[in-house]
Amino acid sequence: MTEYGRGAGSEPWHPEDPLYGDQGWGAQQAASGQAPHGGQQQPQHQQQYYPQDQYAPQPQEQYVPQPQGQYVPQPHYAEQPQQGYPQQQYPAQPHYPDQYAQQPQQPQQPQQYNGGWDTGQQAAMPYAGHQADPYNDGYAGESHDFYGTPEAYPPPQPPGQRQAPVVPEVPEQGQEWDAEAEPEEEKHPFFTGVGDSEGEDDDPRESRRGGRDRRGKTKNKKKGKSGRACLVLTVIFAVGVGGVGYVGYEFYQSKFGAAPDYVGEGSGETVTVEVPTGAGGSEIGQLLKQAGVVKSIDAFVQAQNDNPKGKTIQAGAYTLKKGMSAANAVALMLNPSSRNALIIPEGKRDAWVYEQIDKRLGVPDGTTKNVAFKSADSLGLPDWAKGHKNVKDPLEGFLYPASYPVAKGMKPEDVLRKMVNRASSEYGKQDLAAEARKLGLEGPWQVITVASLVQAEGKTHDDFTKMAEVVYNRLKPDNTQTNQKLQFDSAYNYLTGKSNIKIGLAEINSNPDPYNTYKWRGLTPGPIGNPGSEALAAALSPTNEGWMYFVATDGEQKTEFAKTLPEFNKLKEKFNGQSGQ
Template sequence: MTEYGRGRGSEPWHPEDPLYGDGGWGGQQARTGQQSPYGGQPQHCPEQPQPQQQPQYGDWGTGGQPAYGPQQYPPQYDQQQYAGQTQQPYPQQQYDTGNWPTGAQPQLSYTGDPTDPYPQQAAAFGGEQPDLYGTPDAYPPPEPPGRRRAEPEPGADWDPGPDQGEHAFFSGEGENDDEPGERRGRGERRGRGGKGKRSRNGCACLVVALVFGGGLAGVTYFGYQFYQDRFGAAPDYAGEGTDEQVTVEIPKGAAGAEIGRRLKAAGVVKSVDAFVAAQSQNPDGESIQAGAYLLNKQMSAKSAVEMMLDPKSQNNVMVTPGQRNVAVYRAIDEKLGLESGTTEDVAEKQYKSLGLPSWARNSTDAQVKDPLEGFLFPGTYPAAKGMKPEAVLKEMITQANRQYGQYDLDAQAKTLNLDNPMQVITVASLVQAEGKTEDDFRRMAEVVYNRLSPDNTETYQLLQFDSTFNYLKGESNINISEDEINSNQDPYNTYTQKGLPPGPIGNPGAEALKAALNPTDDGWMYFVATDGLNKTEFARTHDEFLDLKDKFNESAGN
């Protein structure tokens, strides 16, 4: 047995091996330099005809492998036996046990094997094989008609289909192209081409273009608005506005932005930012006070700030500490353009419905001249034409309730040996009327409580305040004759009536109220305005009082 063509793999060579010879795989690979399927080494096969060998039966060489007998087939080699190369399994052929021919070998007929997946494949590799592409015999097997992709028809637009990147929206899928109950293959549906699909695609593109264009326009608009809001000049009117005027109420504590919002809502300025900018640019802009302002509509922000700083535009009523109600009523009538006495009449008839605290309504003495006295708390309040007087009064009383509500006046009254909270407010009104400075207020409060004391042997519970007599007279006079005082028996005359007057004699401020709740404890019993105006001096005894009285007479030229 010759050694020609024997590989160096794990399998021995056999003369009946169909790969040996010019027409087999061994010959082809030897000539082309390709690797042998048996051992990975090229086959060395001489091109001269070889002497015919008689078939040998039995073991091969040293491998101990049995030779193939007559009519036997070589073993089916799987892919792992080919050193990693992917090869199709040997076609099963019938082999002649006769001499091995040299040269080109004829194609052997294939009897067919029901387990062979390639029944029509050629018997030997390297010969002419028919082109099965496009036929039912092609490998891999063609898809069934329902799944087969049709080739584009000549002249028709190419349609990649949803699985090639086209969205179902553009492909028209989902529309009623097929009759109910029918399923058509992709090729059958897409092979139609035609104008229907192009029309749908065109409409879809138009819709996308419109949506994209609208979105771009929206982004542009809002981008411009964002730029204007952040970096552009704030919208503003020009000039001093129209002839139409409106009243704008500015609450206490309102800052620039809040004022701007109220002005914009009333139609005075065009934007809040414009007003805030104008206020910050005006040196006096921060001095705008709470109250009501009569302003023109559609004013520039700069003009609005300037007009609000002008006292003529301020429609407010200011209640000063110690001011009596009769003066407040007159001011309200004037601001609202009402007939004189209108607000006073409302206060007299409607005082129970204007928001007084319960302790004030319940403790009101029949001798009280004005139930609202002491409850129009000092401050600035809006009062413009068109407003009702009761609305202005309610705002003042609301502020008084807010201030008085900070203290437990029931408990404070008991601590100070007073009958009720109403007397606390009355004491505060006396302190406010008689005192000249904040330092005077606490000492003045002590004088009141010491004179009200049952142990008072200096004045015997008589307050003897000129302020109470002036209140009942509706005047402010420090030069009151003794005859006039001693002849008047009015409940508010503290020269002739012991104890406190029936009610407050004015509207005390916050400092006077605090002093009434926290008097000094130095034994003060007397006081005299020695200069007749602002300087008040205090004394503990009657003799000290007489010295102060002489000092007053000297300053007054008496």
């Protein structure tokens, strides 16, 4: 029998404790001296009580096995204490036999319970004897001592509340009992796999052995659910690792890997890409990627850097193929055949520009001119360029000389709007209104008109500045040599739409068109062409040397100037002599 005493282990069980001994659960077990089965009373042992004397030797019970399974207590006396000192009682160490091994029963001695429950008084509490087990199913000769098996620690509980016993290690003599030696089993449902209803003993009538079997099955269920929980954690971990790996790979590719690129010269489908003025490699690459020409911007930038002429790609419209490698796209853009850019030379009239746009867009002749005349005010003209009388073309002077993308699929109004916006931007870089007042002109509109005349008559930069002075000198009120008439052949050619060098006096004098500067004083109603930046600069900064006349002595390339009429006549003779007249 196991002895319980005060020590480092568990607290002793007092007879007053309702769970002490086997007093029955809910009237299921017969009380002492009653017959548990059918009124047949089992013999039981009598308790022997001895008066409490902490200095006297105490008798102890000794159980002698009997053939009929009964025990007869035999009193004997413990060793006498030394004289003059009380005998100190030490609780015996509990012994836990192997619950699965078959061992013969050994005589046991009931250990003396030292220490009171509440008062601290020493009292002898021998075991009340061996009682019959109501769960023994009535087998003769078998009687179980609930305190003689491992399942008695902790003391037995009703069958519906029993659990598998935990057998702690027995410390050796002289060692202290470690109450925290055994870790508590994890009880969280996530790890145990036990739900709200699982793990409960549904049958309180189940025997202890059956309970162990049931607990074994529950343990298997716990293991199964724990395995599933671990599998879920493993899957989550694997997904997380995969996601991190993918992000890392993308980061590596973006920083150190080769840029995505197509292979080959592309498909048969062609597209037109417009490259604006001043666009760099990244901007061009983005336009090509959006059009489906190249696969990535980085690939194009790299190919442009690898090509020695890659940085020379100019603004304009390019006809390219979809799905091209970046290297092939750069090479094709450097080939003039791919460019759909319309280059407007300085001094060209609007009529020539309209014809070129119609050809490149593949539209009928006159389409662009009709759009220009009908939608002139909505194409971006500044306010000072609107509403002038007798103007032959509302956009003349505003189709600024430059390179423009013009290709099939584009609309005429979009092309014209780009040209007008470019002219407005260039003209807006200077205060033309203030400059006009300095030059005695009525406003920016007349400044552009003068620049167009200078552009049409001059050939070089020196020509432009001298030609600008000729214009201003002839417009002066005190001009008695030409009587404020410009007398420019270029203005007359504009109204006729021709470019003749020789014009008969009879024809000139008979034509009443407002652009005929031989007949009318002052400037033409509007520009006669599209001046460039040099002609505009010359119109704003003319020479001040007294130039009044000029003659293209070679007919085309060389222009000579004169200040007086006699000088002019000599120049005319020179021109006529060279021309054979």
